[in-house]
Amino acid sequence: MVLRLPEHIRTQGVTPMNKMKAGIIGCGNISGIYFKNLKESPLVEVVACADLVPERAQERADEFNIANVYSVEELLAQPEIELIVNLTIPASHANVDIAALEWGKHVYSEKPLAITLEEGLRVLNLADKKGLRAGCAPDTFLGSTVQTAKAAIDSGLIGRPIAATAFNMGLGPEAWHLNPEFxxxxxxxxxxxxxxxxxxxxxxxLGPARRVSASAGIQIPDRTVGSGPNSGKPITVKTPTHLAGTVDFENGSILTMITSFDIFGGSGLPWMEIYGTHGTLNLTDPNYFNGDVKLSRMGSEEWELLKPVFECGKNERGLGINDMVEAIADNRDHRANARMAYHILEIMQSFQQSSLEGRHVVLQSTYRFGKLPAPLQTEMINNSI
Known part of the structure; x- marks a missing residue:
């Protein structure tokens, strides 16, 4: 079974005859997979696209047979469009979200939700005021890797979670990205x-986090664009490129996390591991939807490969959008929620704040579902029978 609606998530109230019409704003690198996957969605129909570079929008429209190419302002003004998919650069995410909400449209943004907490809070408050949905990537946690690990934790395979590690160790994107300055x-x-x-x-x-302690620095300040028409252009680094710290979760678990654009060669560290009182889970790269989940039980030196709770593709971006549209019809909370994204934004920003101020940062936000959907792996198992 391929992890794509409607096989894996219920579609009550939404049929191919009444798809929600959507417009995509931002037609850069990441947009291709969204266009591709949403073309196959029974819940969403992309009817228009826009980009600050009109030629880029036209290229995507031609590639994916999209009916209309507009300016950003023209797209927002179209009354038939109910949902905006915001794939702009991070610095524009909040402004585009707010504009979409002001026009009375639901919005789903690429990550992060915003680049400041103040901007993120404006998005949340406006969505509440307007009675509209705001969603935000990533939706990779809806994939088989994380959901298989969640099923393992929920069933008690590793006992009580007590700690975790997360390592993203590599070089930055300037070697391959055509416009990496942002x-x-x-x-x-x-x-x-x-x-x-x-x-x-x-x-x-593990649930919501409660505090962060970290160090952050610009370890390699001199960068150069490595490909495309801007190859050789120097890049001024204005944000930390190596961050290391701990995150304490409300359930008592402690996460050790390092994320870096400064690492040459492989580090040999695991992508993610969850440590419990009776065992350990090892997960693959969370940038993908599928991958192995391995279990090491207490008293054993062997790793056991867990069977995925469902099958899915490597890149199913857009699942969060489909789930949000279905959640609107079902009057329940959607999973890739802007409130979750805001909590994650505060965790991320607290790494730099902790480093600058030399202290633990106690988080002000938390995240829990309102009207809970069924556990994702349960829905998928039931719907695959």
Whole structure:
């Protein structure tokens, strides 16, 4: 079974005959997989796209047979469009979300939710005021890797979770990305770029966090664009490129996390591990939806490969959008929720704040579902019978 609606999530109230019409704003690198996956969705129909570079929007429209190419302002003004998919650069996420909400449209954004907590809170408050949905990537935690680990934890395979590790160790994207400058501006860096994948997985597995302690620095300040028309152009680094710290969770678990754009060669460290009173779970890269989950039981030196609770593809981006549309019809909370994204944003920002101020940072936000959906792996197992 491929992890794509409607096989794996119920579609009560939403049928292919009444798909929610959506417009995509931002037609850069990440947009291709969204266009591709949403073209196959029984819940969402992409009817328009826009980009600050009109030619880029036209290229995507031609590639995926999208009917309309607009300016951003024209797209927001279209009355038939109910949902905006916001794939702009991080510094624009909050502004585009707010504009969409002001136009009375639901919105789903790429990560992070915003680059400041103040901007993120504006998105949350406006969505509440307007009675609209705000969602935010990543939705990779809906994939088989994290959901298999969640099923293992929920069933008691490792006992009570007590600790975890998360390591994102590598070089930055300047070698391959055609316009990598924004990765090194405020709102960029390895924590804001890759941290959401790890922290969304950890919040899904361990629950909300309560405090952060960390160190952060710009360890390699001189960068150069490595490909494309800007190859050789120097990059001014204005945000930390190596962050290391601990996150204490409300359930008592302690996460040790390092995320870096400064690592040459392999580190040999695991992507993610969850440690319990009776065993350990080892997970693969949380940037992908599928991957092995291994279990080491207490008293054993062997790793046991767990059977996935469902099958899915490597890149199912857009699942969070489908789930949000279905949640609107079902009048329940959606999983890739902007409130979860806000909590993750505060965790990420607290790494740098802790380093600058030399103290633990106690988080002000938390995250729990309102009207709970069924556990994802239960839905998927039931719907695969």
């Amino acid at each position: 990765f090194y501006a405020p709102g960029g860096g390895p924590m804001m770029d890759m941290g959401p994948y790890y922290l969304a997985a950890m919040v899904e597995l």
